[in-house]
Amino acid sequence: MPQAAARGDASPVVAFLESQTFRAIVYQFFTAGTVAFLLWYVSTNAADNLVRQGIATGFSFLQQEAGYDVGEKWIEHSARDSYAQTILVGLLNTLYVSVLGVILATLLGTLLGIARVSRNWLSAKLSAAYVEVFRNTPLLLQIIFWYALLRQLPPPRQALDLLPGVFLTNRGLIHPTIVSDPIHLWILGGLILGVALSVLLVRRSRLRREKTGKALPVFWPSAATITGLPLLIWIAWGMPFTLDVPALRGFNFTGGTYQSPELVALVTGLVTYISAFIAEIVRSGIESVGHGQREAARSLGLREGHILRLVVLPQALRVIVPPLTGQYLNLVKDSSLAVYIGYPDLVSVSNTAVNQTGQAVEIIFLMMLVYLTISLSISLLMNWYNRAIALRG
């Protein structure tokens, strides 16, 4: 073995230079150096270019007057407000679309996933067809399609009457709203109290079962407290209930609440697209629970409802939750497609700011930071939930 002999003869310095440790150090220095050089290079170039083009740098523009109005907003806002305030309005719209989208997509996706594994041939096949069609076409195309379709609807005078009081027109979706009343706050309080009481009841019942083997009745008492308390408050207050129903006056509706075509198209697109993916996740979750589990539960004498709640769901959720988190994150990030149809979300509002100030670097960096924060928060929340339902051992 001439090679080994040669190496054995070499001095310790050569041995060190040939060692993996040394090479690893060299590689890492080289990589870190390259990255640092690139960062330095692009930042000096950017600084030069910005000075040459007369573009300001830094975040002081956030305090300046934005000068443009935002169509849909959750807080008071006008064109006189600062960029910071305007971008906040956009962020709230992004959050609103995301929350609405996550709730609706979860409901529709779960329904479709259950339909897909149902023994009813028609519902299984229809659900499969839905999933294939909506999963295999681009989301942006779907959003543009819904938006174009909504804009082509008849004007308010010939509005499509979907349900009593719910109309679809070229100005968007209009639906009745309950006129707000101070009592609503109390009803909400009652609801929270009801939920808290039933959580306590569940705890008591579990302790009692662990001690004596007999559980307290849980379902009906908690259902009664959760619905009963708010109902009781409402009745005690004389059952105030006024519905603001849209009515056609002249060329437009008065009353009710408008949801803009942009919002309806965006949410419809997001929900139909993401729910197709959620349906597949729910299906795989249900199918992951082996037949033996159901049969074993049945042979123990559990009722069907109990089998679902105590045996199938806890195991299926473990498979469902991690990929579901991914879909929620996708939905939040995909809501940025709003910029193409002009719904004033974070990206859309910031894009206008880029065009006005020219400070693309700062604004896009800010945008990325906000999305990173949202993504990270959702991940943490879902990881916490996942730990709560995971196997303990």
Place this chain on the structure above:
Amino acid sequence: MATPAAAIVKAGPMAELPPPLQRLSIAAWMRENLFSGWRSTLVTLLLGGILLIVVPPAIQWALIDAVWYAADSSACRAAAGACWAVIPEKHRVMFFGLYPYEEHWRPALALLLYIAGLAISGWSRTWRMSILLPLWTALPAAVLTLMLGGVFGMPYVDTSQWGGLPLTMVIFTGTIVLGMPVAMLLALGRRARMPVIRVLSVFMIEFVRGVPLVTILFTAAVIFPLFLPPGFDTDKMVRIVVGMAIFFGCYQAEVIRGGLQAIPKGQYEAADSLGLGYWGKTRKIVLPQALRIVIPGLMNHIISAFKNSTLVIIVGLFDFLNATGAAVSDPEWINYYTEAYLFVALVYFLGAYALSRYSHHLERRLSLGRQY
């Protein structure tokens, strides 16, 4: 002892039972699959009712009353059904966007070559270096020569004039071809023993996966030119493809990492004991196995990249979707965008569906050797 047993145990063979029914009668099948209980019956009736209300008018609109070909839109205005005539009328703009009209044969030929090349390389009998290497050198060269021109008497066409389905093809393919090496390097980097490389890979992957593709595209289109010295111009389309490739690569890196983690330690040790170096081990032992395990995941992200290629319209490229939008903005045909968009949806659906079918096929084929 024999007497009680004889009372219980049969002496002779039992009469043969008829074989289980191979095929149910239609009525039995319906009872089993559509009306097995009151809940199932209710669902069937409800869904069947909806189908009866929706499907016949849809067929009437899309097929029976439809106008398939018309010289101008007056025939469509007269008809009650779909106006598919908008597609033959506007197909040049839809398929080729802003590309100079007289030169449309070039992107058309490029597209055909590309589809043929894809079909050939999808066929497992051609999986030999002697076929694939020349094919995958000649094909991109031919496609780019045709699209760009400037040689063989073909006038030069700048990438800013590219459009339609060929542009979608270039963006999609560029994303995959540039993105896969990025993905492999990031996946290996994330598992490297060297902390600097590991931290940089993790940071890159998690950052890109945490932001929307739109922000990456804005960065590529608007910010990147600021990073270069003045006078140093880069092609906008190329920048956008690179941005999409990085986005794709960071997602794909996580898929590949899953595959790397699934390789048993013995494989690494065996490679070490054969005296293979890091790259020899990675290229010959680890990656081939890791990639094969994660084919479904890889294909999922490839299909996503295909659908995501539509996002380039946000930064102003005229891909198939944007070119269609431009085509139906013609006031004469503006009322028939539904038909045009449905056609575009069909094209994307066929592409994505074909990819997912092929993924299933590949998964089955490549796991054949491991099914015993």
